[in-house]
Amino acid sequence: MKSKLTKAFSRIGAAVALSAMALATQAQTTLTFGGSDAIGSILDKQNLAFTKCVNDRGANRIKINFIQGEQLGSDMQVIEQMMQGSVQIYGDVLDWYANWVKDFSILAWGFTFRDADHMQKFI
Incomplete structure (x- = not known):
């Protein structure tokens, strides 16, 4: 990973x-x-x-x-x-942009993505 x-x-x-x-x-x-x-x-x-x-x-x-x-x-x-x-x-880190793009707040949550591929699909 x-x-x-x-x-x-x-x-x-x-x-x-x-x-x-x-x-x-x-x-x-x-x-x-x-x-x-x-x-x-x-x-x-x-x-x-x-x-x-x-x-x-x-x-x-x-x-x-x-x-x-x-x-x-x-x-x-x-x-x-x-x-x-x-x-x-x-x-x-991208989650600082969550103040303007609410969907980016998910990036600050711990253990949200199971692996790098899962995160890439989100981004």
Whole structure:
């Protein structure tokens, strides 16, 4: 199951990276990536790895400026900043979006999905 989840998150990350790279033009595009997790946590490390991957492969066309921790505010505040356009990327768990998409609240429930395939079908 772990490898399926890893693959699923890798696909999501790749899709975000490709979307971000599609925005790039001749000049370098810099995107602000707002985090809100504790510095050094698993999600913070994942966001750092994503940032490094995009910056390494962006060929000077795209650069991600990852702002760690709650420097930009709480989870809800960073999501609102993303919705307003001052932050282009937000990296965290999907259930934070349940405040706007009620169906996502199921993602916060423990033991809701029997396996990774079951979760993929829902998403």
